[in-house]
Amino acid sequence: MTREPFATPVLGQATLDELRSHLQGQLIRPGDSTYDATQKVWNGAIDRFPSLIVRCADAADVVHAVQFARSNGLRVAIRGGGHNVAGRAICDGGLVIDLSPMKCIEIDPVARVARAQPGLTLGEFIGAVEAQGLVTPVGTVSGTGIAGLTLGGGMGWLMGKYGLTLDNLLSVEIITAEGQLLHASATEHPDLFWAVRGGGGNFGIVTSFEYRLHRVGALLGGIVIHPASRAREVLRFYREYSAAAPDELTAYAVFATMPDGHPVVILAVGCCAPLEEAEKLVAPLRQFGPPLADLIRPMAYLELISMIDATAPDGWSYYEKPSAVTDLTDGAIEVFADVATVPSSPLSQVLVQHVHGAATRVGVSETAVYGLRETHYETSIIAAWTDGPAEPHVRWARDLAQALEPFSTPAVYVNAIADDGSERVRAVYGPNYHRLAELKRRYDPTNFFRLNQNIVPAQS
Ligand SMILES: Cc1cc2nc3c(=O)[nH]c(=O)nc-3n(C[C@H](O)[C@H](O)[C@H](O)COP(=O)(O)OP(=O)(O)OC[C@H]3O[C@@H](n4cnc5c(N)ncnc54)[C@H](O)[C@@H]3O)c2cc1C
Numbered sequence: 001m002t003r004e005p006f007a008t009p010v011l012g013q014a015t016l017d018e019l020r021s022h023l024q025g026q027l028i029r030p031g032d033s034t035y036d037a038t039q040k041v042w043n044g045a046i047d048r049f050p051s052l053i054v055r056c057a058d059a060a061d062v063v064h065a066v067q068f069a070r071s072n073g074l075r076v077a078i079r080g081g082g083h084n085v086a087g088r089a090i091c092d093g094g095l096v097i098d099l100s101p102m103k104c105i106e107i108d109p110v111a112r113v114a115r116a117q118p119g120l121t122l123g124e125f126i127g128a129v130e131a132q133g134l135v136t137p138v139g140t141v142s143g144t145g146i147a148g149l150t151l152g153g154g155m156g157w158l159m160g161k162y163g164l165t166l167d168n169l170l171s172v173e174i175i176t177a178e179g180q181l182l183h184a185s186a187t188e189h190p191d192l193f194w195a196v197r198g199g200g201g202n203f204g205i206v207t208s209f210e211y212r213l214h215r216v217g218a219l220l221g222g223i224v225i226h227p228a229s230r231a232r233e234v235l236r237f238y239r240e241y242s243a244a245a246p247d248e249l250t251a252y253a254v255f256a257t258m259p260d261g262h263p264v265v266i267l268a269v270g271c272c273a274p275l276e277e278a279e280k281l282v283a284p285l286r287q288f289g290p291p292l293a294d295l296i297r298p299m300a301y302l303e304l305i306s307m308i309d310a311t312a313p314d315g316w317s318y319y320e321k322p323s324a325v326t327d328l329t330d331g332a333i334e335v336f337a338d339v340a341t342v343p344s345s346p347l348s349q350v351l352v353q354h355v356h357g358a359a360t361r362v363g364v365s366e367t368a369v370y371g372l373r374e375t376h377y378e379t380s381i382i383a384a385w386t387d388g389p390a391e392p393h394v395r396w397a398r399d400l401a402q403a404l405e406p407f408s409t410p411a412v413y414v415n416a417i418a419d420d421g422s423e424r425v426r427a428v429y430g431p432n433y434h435r436l437a438e439l440k441r442r443y444d445p446t447n448f449f450r451l452n453q454n455i456v457p458a459q460s
Helices: 013-022 059-071 122-130 146-152 190-196 228-243 275-287 330-340 391-407 422-443
Strands: 026-028 052-055 076-079 095-098 105-108 113-116 169-175 181-185 205-212 219-227 249-257 263-271 297-299 317-325 349-355 376-385
Touching: 013 026, 013 059, 052 059, 059 076, 059 095, 059 169, 059 205, 105 122, 113 122, 122 146, 146 205, 169 190, 181 190, 190 422, 219 228, 219 275, 228 249, 228 263, 228 330, 249 275, 263 275, 317 391, 330 349, 330 391, 376 391
Parallel strands: 052 095, 076 095
Antiparallel strands: 026 052, 105 113, 113 205, 169 181, 169 205, 219 263, 219 297, 249 263, 249 349, 317 376, 349 376
């Protein structure tokens, strides 16, 4: 992983005491008993050492941290759930604004709205709203933070019916690079609201997300497992099945390895149609093969978004390459069958996610998101290992991404890219990049928020 060059200003005790005196939360420094646990993120391959970590208790702490960093010339990293694969939530030598203690949520079941703080994980958020019979579409692993996921997009089982997570965002409370607290929505600072819906952490620190909620009962979800030796026919079936799927049904294909060492192709599904109809929609998936195992059943949404948690635990080393496969042509299927079925380790996996329905009916210029507005197969190549050098795993992920290039567009999902450089970031935002750069100049002209998939302020 790339190490950011850094120079840390020396801060005197009085300066630090002054900061501490303003905080409701904690100030953590190297040597403190909680430092080692606090500087860890989901990806165990990331090992960075910030000079200061402010564990924020509320929005006022965030304002103090921003102002302190500005007046002392510190670089800042913003941490929500700590799941960004490139470890953007942590930095060497600067100040980490850690939002993970901020976990309050207010739910209005009548208006079907939830206001959530940025420290919540998907599991904590869905656990709270589903207790009221309501949900909003989120991702597929419960430990992921709502903050980073929402600000980049938010793909998951309900995107066909209800769109991306950020398509369900009604407003945000955000602290700008000047340390000013603003409300942004369709009517207040609408340009800022446009930019944060896809622009990640480039425009400020969101201290509250207001989401629209939907009434969804039990879903039909789960997986069927096939041997990897049948990868070609399974993918051809998946191509036809997913292309015909209604909005209520989202299906993924996953290349993984069973605990006994056998490589497999898994078809995973989440269907929010009424159960009787869902059974009919899912029946062809269960009949095809037949599969080695059929683990599909009615379940709560919280259960569905926790289904694959064990395959991506905290602390393993990870390297990810995304690929936006436009169509599962026979050529693309050959690549998957040849390379994805021979992973770099039994922990590595490839997710082929069918982006369709409501997520793709939102216009490219309606939010900052570009690549997720066309029907396609967003592919996450996730190399994982627990010991030994990174090189064979990184090479396998890069080789597979490169082999998929003839079948892909460069407009991949921003939350899945690593240290790929500014050209990649431009490609991710496509026609929206120019407007984003103009707004970056307006809201963050000095590029104070730059440890992210960085949108460089436009030149005046
Ligand atoms: C196991 C796993 C499964 C995943 N599954 C999915 C999935 O199903 N669907 C999907 O869409 N994505 C998925 N992702 C990708 C996920 O969207 C990103 O990793 C996202 O960055 C996670 O958000 P976080 O808050 O945990 O990240 P963090 O690492 O804490 O933050 C990432 C970046 O987001 C920005 N940020 C975070 N919080 C704030 C804030 N409050 N204000 C401003 N900026 C902020 C900062 O720039 C920060 O560096 C998955 C990731 C993992 C590791």
